[in-house]
Amino acid sequence: MNSAAERSCEAVQDAVEDAAESRWLERLARAGLAGRGVLYLVVALLAVRVAFGQERDQADKQGALQAVVEQPLGGVLLLVLAVGFAGYALWRFVEAVVGPSDEDDARKAALKRVGYAGRGVLYTALFVSAVGLIRSSGQEAGSNDAEADITARVLEWPAGSWLVGAVGLAIVAGGLYVGWRGVSCQFRERLKSFEMGRGERRTVVRLGVVGMVTRMVVLVIIGILLVVAAIQHDAQEAVGIDGALKRLAGRPFGTALLVLAALGLAAYGLYSLAESRYRRIGTAGSRP
16 A cells, blocks of 8 residues: 555656646746736836825735736736736746755755745735636725735734744745845846847846845835734734835835835846746756
8 A cells, every 4th residue: 555655656746847847837937927027017117106196006916916907908918917827836836846956955945845835825826816806807906904904813813923923034034035146146047148148138137136136125124014013913014015115105205215116126027027038947956
């Protein structure tokens, strides 16, 4: 019986590894990266609108989906994005199963698997949101208070404050890691730079640096506010991208800060579009 179970597990592992090298998964992954790029470009546009007083705009991924569906042929555009999100999520889940074959440290490999799976869950949620918007013909994608609602429920759990605080610290750490990858230009290693011209390569690298540093700032704000929510036991302190950007808007020179943040998010969107063309995609171990 054990032998049969082992053979079944090996067969599943082999199938997943074959999928990791397949052309169809590569195409889905590239579609997902392109979808991510479009999403960040729309978020950047919404952030500019918020900067100049259009408070009804929700400058986050849910608000971006809502903005897309409101456009002419928005349902078709959203369907294309949904396919991309599904492809991105599937790619990340496959990476989580296969694991980074170039990582000898078991602890680091496990952390990378968790990171792959986490991104898979995030883009599965975006896929579900996009499909829900298509089915509901443009009703609201989500609430501005969704993060606060979720945090409030978690705070009521036993040790809920500790859990919220831990998630906040993890987001801060993840944001700092994203920023470090940007400043150190480590992301260049996962790009097929040899296929780019010199000017194109320079532009893509600059977009990556600016975009990742901006993402770091936004993630650190979100994480710190989650920690504050845990300490104060106040779910209203918890925010997502939209709330983090509006916190920037409330600071001195807030409009200028928000416009700069929008430009940084747009840079990340453009970098994602370039990544959809030039990223090395195969087994997780072929990339850093």
